[in-house]
Amino acid sequence: MLIAMLVFVMAGCFFGEMSYVKPPALGVVKGIFVPKFNGQGATSDAIALLGALDACRYFLIESGIALFVAFLINVVVVAVSASIYTDDNVSSANQQHCNDLNLNLASLLL
Known part of the structure; x- marks a missing residue:
């Protein structure tokens, strides 16, 4: 239960950070299906x-x-x-x- 709780806390932190950063949704969805490395x-x-x-x-x-x-x-x-x-x-x-x-x-x- 402790590990599950920590995973959910980590996921919540990342989703909270994602709402703060606001990456482009189209880019995120495209990156899921067509990954590439740039830079x-x-x-x-x-x-x-x-x-x-x-x-x-x-x-x-x-x-x-x-x-x-x-x-x-x-x-x-x-x-x-x-x-x-x-x-x-x-x-x-x-x-x-x-x-x-x-x-x-x-x-x-x-």
């Missing part, structure tokens, strides 16, 4: 934009790998829990713990 430093802005797009691709790959590793860990936790819970060699004391398995008792599985 000094336009080449470096274009290169920075392309670099940011490449960074987004690599962040997507990195987060995909991290989510896949987290998925594998969760699969292992569930498989170990199920294996121990259904094993016939579990003592009666440990069987009581197995009847009430949750994430807080996952350390017992180790």
Whole structure:
């Protein structure tokens, strides 16, 4: 909620600033659909934009790998829990713990 609130405050500040600056509406709408860079430093802005797009691709790959590793860990936790819970060699004391398995008792599985 805090982050959402801060985003809305930032958006409100920018919209307030936009009403103060009053950019030409036709230019804003045209710039949305036909972007272009003019003036000094336009080449470096274009290169920075392309670099940011490449960074987004690599962040997507990195987060995909991290989510896949987290998925594998969760699969292992569930498989170990199920294996121990259904094993016939579990003592009666440990069987009581197995009847009430949750994430807080996952350390017992180790």
